[in-house]
Amino acid sequence: DSGVTQTPKHLITATGQRVTLRxxxxxxxxxxxxxxxxxxxxxxxxxxxxxxxxxxxxxxxERFSAQQFPDLHSELNxxxxxxxxxxxxxxxxxxxxxxxxxxxxxxxLTVV
Amino acid sequence: xxxxxxxxxxxxxxxxxxxxxxCNFSDSVNNLQWFHQNPWGQLINLFYIxxxxxxxxxxxxxxxxTERYSLLYISSSQTTDSGVYFCAVGAGSYQLTFxxxxxxxxxx
Numbered sequence: 001d002s003g004v005t006q007t008p009k010h011l012i013t014a015t016g017q018r019v020t021l022r023x024x025x026x027x028x029x030x031x032x033x034x035x036x037x038x039x040x041x042x043x044x045x046x047x048x049x050x051x052x053x054x055x056x057x058x059x060x061x062e063r064f065s066a067q068q069f070p071d072l073h074s075e076l077n078x079x080x081x082x083x084x085x086x087x088x089x090x091x092x093x094x095x096x097x098x099x100x101x102x103x104x105x106x107x108x109l110t111v112v
Numbered sequence: 113x114x115x116x117x118x119x120x121x122x123x124x125x126x127x128x129x130x131x132x133x134x135c136n137f138s139d140s141v142n143n144l145q146w147f148h149q150n151p152w153g154q155l156i157n158l159f160y161i162x163x164x165x166x167x168x169x170x171x172x173x174x175x176x177x178t179e180r181y182s183l184l185y186i187s188s189s190q191t192t193d194s195g196v197y198f199c200a201v202g203a204g205s206y207q208l209t210f211x212x213x214x215x216x217x218x219x220x
Contacts, residue, residue: 043210056207098142100160
């Protein structure tokens with residue numbers, strides 16, 4: 001158990017819908033990262049938050065947004081979902097930038 | 113951005129055999145991690161090794177930062193070692209960049 005908790009584990013939804021993925025980082029970790037793993041793109045960095053503030057952005061679509069709350073949990077919002085958004089979404093956390101990152105079990109999103 | 117190349121892309125081993133997985137990266141890094149993704153999709157931390165050598169049971173890793181590569185050694189492989197092994201590096205911009213992975217299949 002990495003200490004990073006993601007919910008839900010599985011999600012099936014229809015095209016055009018909106019979903020929210022939730023992540024609770026390890027106790028004491030201030031940095032939260034979101035990654036997307038798809039068959040054709042591999043593991044892609046989406047966005048990072050540090051202590052509530054956005055720190056870095058990767059290949060995140062405009063239809064996607066995220067935030068980190070005062071209790072340090074984070075949510076990734078995916079809207080206007082398309083079939084191609086089907087993927088495994090990971091959250092990771094670390095105590096500081098450059099420190100070892102630990103990954104949650106992931107949320108498997110299927111868009112039908 | 114930084115490029116990460118892993119080799120070989122696929123590896124099939126007989127149980128009990130040893131193997132070496134390689135990770136090359138294109139720039140100086142301040143973070144390098146090896147992960148094992150099991151058949152259920154979980155990413156399991158193996159090593160945090162931006163430089164030097166570490167060992168954990170049958171697994172060991174070495175990173176030569178000056179030459180921009182890292183090696184993961186698996187000895188006496190077991191069927192439970194099957195899965196995909198990822199190398200990921202961080203270089204100043206904080207987030208990890210992943211290689212495409214090495215898919216390992218250990219057969220009895």
